[in-house]
Amino acid sequence: MRFFHRTNVPFMKYRWHWIGISTALNIIAILLIVLFRGFTYGVDFAGGTQLTVKFKTSPDLGRVRRALESLKLGEVTIQRFDEPERNELLVRLQNPGEEGDFSARMIEALDKEFNASTSAIRLNLQGVDAVRDALAQADPDTVGGTAEARRAHYQPMANAILELRKQVGILSGPADLERAKDLSGAAKRYLADSARFGEFSMLAADSVGPTVGKDLRDKAAYAVGFSLIGMLVYIWFRFQLEYGVGAVVALIHDVIIALGALSLTGRPIEISTIAALLTLVGYSVNDTVIIFDRIRERIKLDRGKRLIETMNEAINQTLSRTVITSGLTELVVIALFIFGGEVINTFAFVLMLGIVVGTYSSIFIATPIALAASTWRERRKLAKRRR
Amino acid sequence: MRNLKWRWLLIGVVTAAAAYFMWPPEKKIHLGLDLKGGIHLVLQVNTQDAVRAEVDDAMERVRGELAEKGFPAVAIQRMEESNGFRLKPATNTPEKDLNQILDDRLVDFNVSRGVEVQAILKPEVTRAVKDMAVRQGLETIRNRIDQFGVAEPVIQRQGLEGDRIVVQLPGVDDPARIKELIRSTAFLEIKPVVSTAPSEDTLLASTGGQVPEDSEVLPGDIEDLEGRVVGREYYLLKKASVVTGRDLRNARRSQDQYGQPAVSFSLNPAGATKFESFTSGHIGTRMAIVLDNRVRSAPVIRGAISDSGIIEGNFSVQSAEDLSLVLRAGALPASITYLEERTVGPSLGRDSIVRGIRAGLTGLIAIVIFMLVYYRLSGLNANVALLLNALLLMGAMAMFKATLTLPGIAGVILTIGMAVDANVLIFERIREELEIGKTVRAAVDLGFQRALSAIVDSNLTTIISALFLFQFGTGPIKGFAVTLTIGLVISMFTAVFVSRAIFDAVLSRRARVTSLSI
Numbered sequence: 001m002r003f004f005h006r007t008n009v010p011f012m013k014y015r016w017h018w019i020g021i022s023t024a025l026n027i028i029a030i031l032l033i034v035l036f037r038g039f040t041y042g043v044d045f046a047g048g049t050q051l052t053v054k055f056k057t058s059p060d061l062g063r064v065r066r067a068l069e070s071l072k073l074g075e076v077t078i079q080r081f082d083e084p085e086r087n088e089l090l091v092r093l094q095n096p097g098e099e100g101d102f103s104a105r106m107i108e109a110l111d112k113e114f115n116a117s118t119s120a121i122r123l124n125l126q127g128v129d130a131v132r133d134a135l136a137q138a139d140p141d142t143v144g145g146t147a148e149a150r151r152a153h154y155q156p157m158a159n160a161i162l163e164l165r166k167q168v169g170i171l172s173g174p175a176d177l178e179r180a181k182d183l184s185g186a187a188k189r190y191l192a193d194s195a196r197f198g199e200f201s202m203l204a205a206d207s208v209g210p211t212v213g214k215d216l217r218d219k220a221a222y223a224v225g226f227s228l229i230g231m232l233v234y235i236w237f238r239f240q241l242e243y244g245v246g247a248v249v250a251l252i253h254d255v256i257i258a259l260g261a262l263s264l265t266g267r268p269i270e271i272s273t274i275a276a277l278l279t280l281v282g283y284s285v286n287d288t289v290i291i292f293d294r295i296r297e298r299i300k301l302d303r304g305k306r307l308i309e310t311m312n313e314a315i316n317q318t319l320s321r322t323v324i325t326s327g328l329t330e331l332v333v334i335a336l337f338i339f340g341g342e343v344i345n346t347f348a349f350v351l352m353l354g355i356v357v358g359t360y361s362s363i364f365i366a367t368p369i370a371l372a373a374s375t376w377r378e379r380r381k382l383a384k385r386r387r
Numbered sequence: 388m389r390n391l392k393w394r395w396l397l398i399g400v401v402t403a404a405a406a407y408f409m410w411p412p413e414k415k416i417h418l419g420l421d422l423k424g425g426i427h428l429v430l431q432v433n434t435q436d437a438v439r440a441e442v443d444d445a446m447e448r449v450r451g452e453l454a455e456k457g458f459p460a461v462a463i464q465r466m467e468e469s470n471g472f473r474l475k476p477a478t479n480t481p482e483k484d485l486n487q488i489l490d491d492r493l494v495d496f497n498v499s500r501g502v503e504v505q506a507i508l509k510p511e512v513t514r515a516v517k518d519m520a521v522r523q524g525l526e527t528i529r530n531r532i533d534q535f536g537v538a539e540p541v542i543q544r545q546g547l548e549g550d551r552i553v554v555q556l557p558g559v560d561d562p563a564r565i566k567e568l569i570r571s572t573a574f575l576e577i578k579p580v581v582s583t584a585p586s587e588d589t590l591l592a593s594t595g596g597q598v599p600e601d602s603e604v605l606p607g608d609i610e611d612l613e614g615r616v617v618g619r620e621y622y623l624l625k626k627a628s629v630v631t632g633r634d635l636r637n638a639r640r641s642q643d644q645y646g647q648p649a650v651s652f653s654l655n656p657a658g659a660t661k662f663e664s665f666t667s668g669h670i671g672t673r674m675a676i677v678l679d680n681r682v683r684s685a686p687v688i689r690g691a692i693s694d695s696g697i698i699e700g701n702f703s704v705q706s707a708e709d710l711s712l713v714l715r716a717g718a719l720p721a722s723i724t725y726l727e728e729r730t731v732g733p734s735l736g737r738d739s740i741v742r743g744i745r746a747g748l749t750g751l752i753a754i755v756i757f758m759l760v761y762y763r764l765s766g767l768n769a770n771v772a773l774l775l776n777a778l779l780l781m782g783a784m785a786m787f788k789a790t791l792t793l794p795g796i797a798g799v800i801l802t803i804g805m806a807v808d809a810n811v812l813i814f815e816r817i818r819e820e821l822e823i824g825k826t827v828r829a830a831v832d833l834g835f836q837r838a839l840s841a842i843v844d845s846n847l848t849t850i851i852s853a854l855f856l857f858q859f860g861t862g863p864i865k866g867f868a869v870t871l872t873i874g875l876v877i878s879m880f881t882a883v884f885v886s887r888a889i890f891d892a893v894l895s896r897r898a899r900v901t902s903l904s905i
Contacts, residue, residue: 001760002818049728054734099725099726100724101566101725101728103728127559127564128560129561129564130705133708134704162560166733166737168734169738201732202562203732203734204729204730204735205728205729206729207725207728209724209726211431211726212429216861220859223855223856223858223859226855227851227852227855227856230851231848231852238844271860271861271863272863274859275856275867278853278856279852279856279867279871282851282852285848286808290812290845293845294841317819318815320815321812325804325811325812328753329801329804329805330804331750331757332750332754332801334750336746336750339746339749340743340797340800341738343739343793344743344794344797
């Protein structure tokens with residue numbers, strides 16, 4: 001089987017059209033970011049506290065909001081997390097501009113709102129030790145003896161309960177306890193009567209104070225900046241400065257488009273988003289380098305041919321590789337986008353878009369710019385000689 | 388090829404080593420906090436607290452000695468901004484006595500004399516005090532975590548200097564409790580009670596609205612017999628403690644006379660002597676048990692007590708347990724602020740693993756099928772290289788004890804996509820060479836040779852950006868940079884070296900090769 005056999009597409013002929021289209025797209029992306037939508041920053045960069053909470057049943061968002069706003073700590077945003085039937089929410093509190101343990105206060109507020117009684121053992125919030133100690137204290141199996149002996153007796157039961165919670169995410173009520181293997185009948189009855197299941201369990205908490213937020217912002221800016229410079233230097237070193245310029249212009253183009261898409265879709269900028277952008281930078285150059293490598297090879301063979309023709313041939317010769325590799329990488333990234341889950345979704349989104357844009361820009365931006373830079377330099381050389 | 392045997396031997400050894408290192412994967416692959424659940428905290432030791440305590444201590448000593456000599460200071464006051472204090476001695480204080488006290492007691496201070504004395508903590512001492520506070524804090528937190536019993540905790544200072552501590556506790560299932568446990572200063576003091584009242588104003592009515600110099604006001608909860616908080620009481624206490632947490636020998640959870648959870652403690656010999664001499668002289672009066680500047684209880688002294696005591700008041704079994712733990716582990720020299728928290732519950736981590744594997748397998752299967760259809764037997768060759776790549780990647784991760792995180796899984800998946808690139812480059816090149824009439828052997832040779840520079844250059848660019856990512860990254864992202872880098876390095880080995888060996892092995896079996904399944 002074979003795609004793109006002996007193609008001879010005049011990629012370079014319409015180079016100014018493509019550059020024009022891309023410039024327009026870039027301007028649109030920048031305008032979108034600057035004038036209209038800006039970015040949604042995640043807690044990593046904006047600071048704040050974000051909880052991932054799983055509810056037993058579809059939660060009343062109004063109540064969640066009320067509970068959190070009663071803390072008077074700042075703006076509250078609530079988002080559905082993952083598939084709706086999982087009843088998971090991402091609740092976020094804007095940072096009140098100071099350091100502190102806000103996740104604990106948020107959980108407390110939700111606990112007060114959704115869980116009537118506040119005493120007793122909280123099966124969906126507390127850990128193995130707490131469950132064990134509560135059982136040892138109440139001693140439903142009437143083991144008696146020392147505290148240590150009772151604890152030892154109830155330890156496996158507590159482990160079983162926590163293991164069950166780990167599997168299902170939230171224990172919805174006494175019926176769930178039937179599935180915990182090591183639990184004795186008396187202990188089950190005791191927990192069914194006096195333990196508190198509550199309406200929610202906490203899946204994750206992220207809290208970033210202003211100091212760390214600023215650190216992360218600085219680091220992200222440095223990482224992106226330096227990796228662009230790194231690429232330029234590498235290609236300059238391996239090829240020529242003109243090619244380096246072409247590759248880096250293409251890169252900047254890719255990053256701007258990706259940022260525009262992030263702004264448009266309102267997806268949050270987080271550390272993992274920056275990771276995806278940096279990967280995109282690496283990938284885009286990777287693709288460009290393949291074409292440049294072929295150009296370098298052809299230049300030696302095609303002495304006397306015009307550079308533009310050599311470049312066009314190189315693109316055509318590498319076309320099937322370009323399409324196959326990009327296609328296969330795109331395939332795995334799509335798998336990641338679909339199956340990878342919510343946590344990694346924005347990451348996959350950036351790469352999914354980035355691979356298409358990166359492949360496009362290698363052919364339609366990087367190479368034409370490298371050509372333009374080379375031509376410009378040739379002309380200057382000629383002009384100097386004439387003088 | 389003559390050295391084919393050796394190449395296969397090398398491939399065999401590497402494969403066996405990788406399998407040995409990674410098997411069984413659930414034990415050998417080190418999972419990050421985001422996959423196995425746990426808590427990552429960055430906290431700041433408020434070192435200024437320790438500096439203030441140092442200043443207070445010196446101030447207290449100077450005041451005490453002046454009073455002892457019979458010339459109590461007219462005024463003595465801390466200067467918040469400059470880590471020092473200001474002292475106005477009584478006008479009749481003999482110069483000699485004052486000088487001696489200042490020289491003896493204020494070695495660590497720069498002292499300037501005028502109408503009043505100004506003492507500023509020396510900058511190098513300030514630095515040392517701060518550094519010490521962080522180191523003690525680190526030690527104390529480590530003690531507490533050890534006693535709590537968390538497997539494989541990471542507790543370290545961020546950077547060599549600086550006041551931040553990173554705490555990583557895998558598998559913790561009750562983050563609220565552990566955060567409280569770490570943060571609680573657990574500074575225990577026992578102080579004589581001067582008077583008590585239900586509000587601050589009535590408390591100070593007897594002293595003319597002013598807190599006496601040697602005293603302080605602290606709040607405490609009033610509880611009923613079942614331990615419920617029913618009100619608040621204010622205590623006027625002597626500032627100087629009888630004993631502090633430093634005099635503790637041990638602390639454990641026990642019960643009070645009503646069967647409610649409480650914490651009992653015992654004192655070391657020095658503490659016991661101080662405590663006995665104080666209690667025997669103050670029978671009938673009250674002493675306050677103060678924890679982190681809150682009065683937990685204020686029992687009446689019924690007789691001389693030497694080496695043990697009990698702290699009562701509104702404990703649950705768990706909180707009594709935790710308090711005895713932090714008392715045993717020692718007090719923090721300064722308060723702590725949380726700067727960053729990342730908690731992942733175990734169920735989310737498990738979910739992430741399942742989804743990551745599903746995504747990875749889907750992508751892998753799609754690629755394997757495509758390669759078979761598009762390149763036929765050569766595709767099979769590439770697929771062997773690809774699977775070997777995955778195996779070697781896991782082996783390398785296990786060997787280097789690298790941490791697999793959720794972005795790390797994404798890195799593995801991405802590596803699968805990018806690793807196949809090298810094969811595609813080579814195969815496309817071989818096809819080109821065949822097309823211009825080269826023999827199969829020559830085409831394979833040239834294909835590998837000519838594709839090499841493109842493979843190396845293109846992988847290096849991705850590795851460069853991964854290195855920047857590693858430099859920048861926090862835990863999970865570092866995991867991504869690591870898997871991507873290792874994966875790409877390995878892909879150069881599998882796609883170039885292993886694939887080549889397979890081609891050579893197949894081609895060397897036949898004398899004349901006229902066609903290649905590609």
